Amino acid sequence: MKKTAIFLIIPVLIVFLVAPTWAEDSLQEQVITKCQEAAMYIRDNGIDAAIETISDKNGPFIWKDSYVFLLNMDGKMLAHPVKPELTQKENLLDIKDTTGKPLFLEFVEMANSKGKGWVDYMWPKPGQDQPVPKTSYIYRVPGTQYIVGAGIYK
Numbered sequence: 001m002k003k004t005a006i007f008l009i010i011p012v013l014i015v016f017l018v019a020p021t022w023a024e025d026s027l028q029e030q031v032i033t034k035c036q037e038a039a040m041y042i043r044d045n046g047i048d049a050a051i052e053t054i055s056d057k058n059g060p061f062i063w064k065d066s067y068v069f070l071l072n073m074d075g076k077m078l079a080h081p082v083k084p085e086l087t088q089k090e091n092l093l094d095i096k097d098t099t100g101k102p103l104f105l106e107f108v109e110m111a112n113s114k115g116k117g118w119v120d121y122m123w124p125k126p127g128q129d130q131p132v133p134k135t136s137y138i139y140r141v142p143g144t145q146y147i148v149g150a151g152i153y154k
Contacts, residue, residue, distance in 0.1 A: 027066075028137070031150045034061060035139040038068045038148040042141050047078070054079035054148075055087075065125055066150055073112065073145040075104050082126045097122040098131050111140035111147040125153050 038061055042050040054061050054070050061068035062081045070079040075091035086092060092104035103121040110117045116139045122131035136151030 027152045030063070031066060031137045031152060032139075034063070034066070034068050034150050035137055035148045037061075038070070038150075039139060039141040039146075042070075042144065042146060042148075047146065051079045055081055055084060057081045061150075065153060067126075068148055068150045071104070071107065071147050071149075073108055073140075073147065075108050077104075078146070107136070107138045107147060107149060110138045115140045115142075123151070123153075 038050070038054060041053060041061075045053075050070060053059050054068055056062075059081065067081045069077065069081075069086075071077045071092070075093035077086040077089065077092055080086045093102065093108065095104055096102050099122055101121050103119065103123075106119045106121070110119055116137070118135050118137055120133065120135045123134040124131050133154040134151045135154065136149045138147060138149045140147050
């Protein structure tokens with residue numbers, strides 16, 4: 001009887017220990033896919049249509065507590081569905097998170113040096129003011145001066 005219970009408990013424990021990793025991998029894949037879809041949207045529809053669509057709070061590039069944002073290689077935010085006020089600034093390169101990290105500068109550097117990758121920083125969840133750990137996938141739209149990004153709150 002005890003052996004049977006152990007054989008039943010072990011698979012359950014494995015699921016509880018591994019499931020968070022599967023979930024994070026799934027979220028990362030969603031973010032990468034959405035960034036690639038946004039890049040294709042820019043290529044197929046042009047930058048003006050992309051700015052309008054990515055800015056739309058009810059559009060295809062916002063889901064759960066994640067969203068795609070669009071900036072250029074000069075650090076100018078072109079579209080942000082959650083914080084549209086960021087588009088009003090000339091550039092965001094001097095803006096730092098609560099730890100002093102110049103996140104937008106790191107986005108541009110990542111896009112310029114590698115073309116894509118993950119950047120960790122602090123940022124508030126939609127509807128909240130307090131920054132929390134976040135990681136964003138940064139993807140330079142091939143053949144352009146545009147960067148799309150989307151993140152995961154940790």
